[in-house]
Amino acid sequence: MINNGILTLFDIDGTLVRGARCHYQAFLEAVKQFYGMREDISGINYAGKTDPQILMEVLDMGGIEKKTQTQNFQNCLDFMTRYYQENVHRENIQILMGVKEILPELQKQGVLLGLATGNLEPIAHAKLGRVGLDGYFPFGGFGSDSPDRLCLVKTAIKRARDVFNYQGEQVFVIGDTPRDVTAGREAGVKTIGVATGRYSVAELEDCGADFVFKDLTDKKIFMEDIGI
Numbered sequence: 001m002i003n004n005g006i007l008t009l010f011d012i013d014g015t016l017v018r019g020a021r022c023h024y025q026a027f028l029e030a031v032k033q034f035y036g037m038r039e040d041i042s043g044i045n046y047a048g049k050t051d052p053q054i055l056m057e058v059l060d061m062g063g064i065e066k067k068t069q070t071q072n073f074q075n076c077l078d079f080m081t082r083y084y085q086e087n088v089h090r091e092n093i094q095i096l097m098g099v100k101e102i103l104p105e106l107q108k109q110g111v112l113l114g115l116a117t118g119n120l121e122p123i124a125h126a127k128l129g130r131v132g133l134d135g136y137f138p139f140g141g142f143g144s145d146s147p148d149r150l151c152l153v154k155t156a157i158k159r160a161r162d163v164f165n166y167q168g169e170q171v172f173v174i175g176d177t178p179r180d181v182t183a184g185r186e187a188g189v190k191t192i193g194v195a196t197g198r199y200s201v202a203e204l205e206d207c208g209a210d211f212v213f214k215d216l217t218d219k220k221i222f223m224e225d226i227g228i
């Protein structure tokens, strides 16, 4: 399929799927294992943050010194990945409304599909693989590329150009949080907010998304908005 000049970069949690208990459990187990932490970390707002960014916040919350944090940081992320891969089969992951219809349609129309997610790359693939969506996304920008969401969005675009010979200028970041929208705006691309996470349509509009949907069920309007 010839690319039609449009690139869509999807967030995962709250945008394509919901169900992150195992992911949360992976953080708990990892910080217990490497830092002896047993604090309740359920109070942290994870939405739109990258895995390494969340890990830093969790460790700060546990009062772990920066120097100590650095020593085992990568080991801790690797442990999380293994834990997730080993336990994802027990996870109840739900595909959000409209996603199963919109992805094949985008593909059919020649849109290049990628990810822009804070998940570590192997966790992203395991999560989407669990519900049969991984095959739609041959590349992306991930939490394993950078703790900074803007950087991972830029990485995803660079991979589209370098690896998939993407030459268009119509790039869309699609996500459920103001962090997705801000990262997309700062990267100089168009943004689409979807209110299927913890943020409302109004909140996503307020942070400057170009388009906002309550969910991804209105395939026709979505296609029109991205220029098909």
Ligand SMILES: [Mg+2]
Binding pocket: 011, 012, 013, 014, 015, 047, 048, 175, 176, 177, 197
């Ligand atoms: Mg999200």
